Amino acid sequence: SQQGEEDPQALSIQEGENATMNCSYKTSINNLQWYRQNSGRGLVHLILIRSNEREKHSGRLRVTLDTSKKSSSLLITASRAADTASYFCATAFYQKVTFGTGTKLQVIP
Amino acid sequence: DTEVTQTPKHLVMGMTNKKSLKCEQHMGHRAMYWYKQKAKKPPELMFVYSYEKLSINESVPSRFSPECPNSSLLNLHLHALQPEDSALYLCASSQDEGPLYEQYFGPGTRLTVT
Numbered sequence: 001s002q003q004g005e006e007d008p009q010a011l012s013i014q015e016g017e018n019a020t021m022n023c024s025y026k027t028s029i030n031n032l033q034w035y036r037q038n039s040g041r042g043l044v045h046l047i048l049i050r051s052n053e054r055e056k057h058s059g060r061l062r063v064t065l066d067t068s069k070k071s072s073s074l075l076i077t078a079s080r081a082a083d084t085a086s087y088f089c090a091t092a093f094y095q096k097v098t099f100g101t102g103t104k105l106q107v108i109p
Numbered sequence: 110d111t112e113v114t115q116t117p118k119h120l121v122m123g124m125t126n127k128k129s130l131k132c133e134q135h136m137g138h139r140a141m142y143w144y145k146q147k148a149k150k151p152p153e154l155m156f157v158y159s160y161e162k163l164s165i166n167e168s169v170p171s172r173f174s175p176e177c178p179n180s181s182l183l184n185l186h187l188h189a190l191q192p193e194d195s196a197l198y199l200c201a202s203s204q205d206e207g208p209l210y211e212q213y214f215g216p217g218t219r220l221t222v223t
Contacts, residue, residue, distance in 0.1 A: 029208075030207075030208030030209070031208045031209065033211065033212075035214075041197075041216050041217055042113075042199060042214040042215050042216040042217055043152065043199070043201075043212075043214040044214070045211040045212060045213065045214075048209075048211055050209075088151055088152075092208035093208065094207065094208055095140075095157055095159070095164060095165060095206045095207055095208070096154065096157075096165065097142075097154065097208075097212065098154070099151035099152050099153075100151060101150075101151055102151055
């Protein structure tokens with residue numbers, strides 16, 4: 001299975017702290033994406049990093065990708081209570097997107 | 110308009126019922142997707158439509174029947190479902206099929222099969 005494994009499964013931090021989530025996958029990819037999901041509703045796309053990129057930034061988000069280790073990390077800096085959600089990595093290989101197991105982030109005000 | 114809409118938001122159906130889920134987007138996207146998500150699990154791809162043609166069926170049971178009447182609409186017809194089919198059904202769209210395009214998700218339909 002191409003499904004990614006995310007670590008940790010759950011993370012609880014204080015507002016203002018940084019949150020780091022890791023994703024490992026098993027097969028070749030064209031890109032890796034990160035999504036956020038609030039309370040079991042629709043997913044929101046956060047950032048896409050291509051397989052030939054190593055790092056990407058978007059606002060308070062920083063994503064790294066190491067294709068040799070088949071791993072990626074998502075860093076959220078200066079977290080806010082509104083960042084409380086589940087975060088999924090998703091690996092894309094041609095037209096197929098496969099979601100990882102997710103990290104549940106709780107940011108305590 | 111960057112919104113994907115899904116109706117209904119909630120659906121309860123018996124195992125002998127026939128119902129349909131509807132998804133709509135007006136972003137001019139040419140690829141549309143159905144995902145199934147069980148509680149505390151990641152979304153799992155069911156179907157991909159590209160330019161109104163079915164391009165991927167992830168070995169989904171025939172009691173789920175997708176339909177793409179036009180480039181803005183995607184339906185999922187449900188018939189003779191089982192209680193284990195209860196889940197959140199998510200629709201998504203992207204500009205085109207392929208790995209370079211982000212997917213925009215709708216809010217989902219929460220389906221309960223009794």
